[in-house]
Amino acid sequence: MFGPPTLTKGSSQVIVPPTLDSSRGSPIAAARHRRFAMPEFFTVRTPPEAWRLFSQHFTPRVRMARIPTVDALDRVLAEALTSPQDLPEFPRSTVDGYAVNAADTYGASPSLPAFLDVIGEMPMGRAADLHVGVGQAVLVHTGGMIPAGASGVVMVENTQQVDAAGIEVLRPVAEGENVIQVGEDIRQGDPILAPGHTLRPQDIGGLVALGITSVAVAEAPRVGIVSTGDEVVPPGRPVLPGQVRDINSYTLAALTRRAGGAPTLYGIVPDQRPALVATLTQAHAENDLVVLSAGSSVSYRDLSVEVIAELGRPGVLAHGLSVRPGKPTIIAVCDGVPVFGLPGNPVSAMVIFDLVVAPAIRSLLGAPRVYAPQVSARLARNLASAPGREDYIQVRLETRDGETWAVPVLGKSNLIYTLVHADGVVQIPLDAGGLREGVWVTVTLH
């Protein structure tokens, strides 16, 4: 879809003009400066370009942990599993009835039943020294072992007791009927599950059925989350005029958990270079991936990109994504650790998390990129978009005449309650000029 990358050294993308006062004494001065310097700062990329560049510079390494299978629900498998044995290991009955030679029952009917001698009962949970000969039957229970010599099981409902030692069979039974054969569930050596598979309840059941009591799973990638902004305060404190409570730390931590990562919050960093350098350096050293939620103001973004660029090589790969909302995004790899600078507004932050951070977390798990459920729905109104830009539209789902419709949530795009009122998100692809009312779209559920 795209040609070979023309640019491989991401760090060369960030040109910090020597005239910029990097201590940011006066935002006015910085803003004035920006009007002239901005084009040099932005290397806006399409999401596929950015992801390709990111993939060239980031080699995810999955850290494995061996844990008990019974604790592995929702964990991502990190090994290929094959069956160590046949399952079942002995032929089992699927019904309550009598194990017989099938041939003894051929032609049996209520008017012309087959008479068989009952020579015993198979106990549950152990073998028994019973052999079903011609004209003989052995009582078996659902799930129990089939005795040697038997080739089928006649259901108890299709028999009639004659005396203490004999039954009449009222219906013929075929060879193998009502029997699970050795290895019929799974055979020794058969592949079971592949790396990257997220373990479900039945997978855990299937593994313990084979005596596989521990599994190698991917450890949750450590994700450091840093907020910045002089106006941002922790949610538990009183808010003064001009201040807003920190939303993104907690939303991003929850999104990280959903993606399979282990978040660590580094708090709210004052909007000053030394503080940001110190916190980002620490987060970079302690995590597999770092997410910075900066203010959306251009002066915040400049400080972020400068500090991220200095964390390691190759540094900033994209500064700006052709996505709405979410254009002011920074994508970097610094000495092997992905660092993402997300826009400050919560809607943009969530869109960009889903678009670039979650796939990076998934790659550190060795897991497929898409993990949120998706549904098809019809779009409830026309949506405009500019070609060359991906748009992400928050929608709620409605059922109309048995069909699911995706109704765009109105309102300014940067309001947190837009997300609270939405059930999912619809992508308008890069080269679509928009989407028409009534078309079927894929909704990725929140």
Added chain:
Amino acid sequence: MFGPPTLTKGSSQVIVPPTLDSSRGSPIAAARHRRFAMPEFFTVRTPPEAWRLFSQHFTPRVRMARIPTVDALDRVLAEALTSPQDLPEFPRSTVDGYAVNAADTYGASPSLPAFLDVIGEMPMGRAADLHVGVGQAVLVHTGGMIPAGASGVVMVENTQQVDAAGIEVLRPVAEGENVIQVGEDIRQGDPILAPGHTLRPQDIGGLVALGITSVAVAEAPRVGIVSTGDEVVPPGRPVLPGQVRDINSYTLAALTRRAGGAPTLYGIVPDQRPALVATLTQAHAENDLVVLSAGSSVSYRDLSVEVIAELGRPGVLAHGLSVRPGKPTIIAVCDGVPVFGLPGNPVSAMVIFDLVVAPAIRSLLGAPRVYAPQVSARLARNLASAPGREDYIQVRLETRDGETWAVPVLGKSNLIYTLVHADGVVQIPLDAGGLREGVWVTVTLH
């Protein structure tokens, strides 16, 4: 859909014939007896009938816990929340630019710009004693407070610096443009979220944005899980001929977690009345709901139904469901605690868990019954069914020509690897005679 129930005393449904040897000395004797007594034991019900009867006898009580909002991801809300304040509490800019009187910019263009005096800058995170008069402008940052007197914000890109104290505005700005008004995100008193809602990342963000730092959530219902069967052994031990490893304890525990419950395993109980009475009595006393996974053999089922019937009033409400797989199901309410006897085979156990146990757990959470994602798909082959019976077919999903198809997983229905190979399940409704290839069906994902 159904008339008034004709039967309100569920306990009268279980008639234990006095001739039954309840100590079960000989399974042969029990099995022989069964052929005559069986009709009295079974009160087979359709799932809707069983659920209606169950609902009449079970009054779920949601236990609440107050926890920090930031720890409430995926928990079920147990209170109605309304907004304690307007959000935002002050008008905020959505761009970097200049707060102005919109009227001052009317008619402005690059060839005829409006000249404004810049009287200062709004700092981030605090109020400032600035008032924008006629012909004046104040520098504002994205997310920052709009000063008094201003009615719109002109983007910095649409201005030009003239000198240290003046700018030219190159484009008019409308009243309210680039401003989020007080309460535009959410207003004081507006409903936010209703009880029963499962908290998502953005909900946590929306709550902390309002300073709601703790929430009442439903405590996870305690679910006791009991396995029985003389042939069933723990998965970590060597298996002798005739023995099988315990699958259901772990599959049911994982399914319980997925539904929002907190499972406790009571181990594998020998198939003897005193042991089963002791364990079920303890599990009944210690949990909000009890699940018994018994063998599918009729003798196991009889013992189960007898012991469950004695746990409390009204006792057994359904013994047998018109469902395939899963007919040998026991539904009981014993002194206010639901007790479910599930078939021993893992496929039936999972189908019945989803059908009756999960909805009971959800009711104890005050949450909607359906929680697993569902997708639409076209059925890849004809499926037969008997009217008057619900069928549940395990399917895997395939994409063909951009459409999703549900391909039934072949094989005997009671094999655990049927579930491992399946992506979800399709219901054939009670009164459908089957489903035709190509029809659209709803697949509930595993």
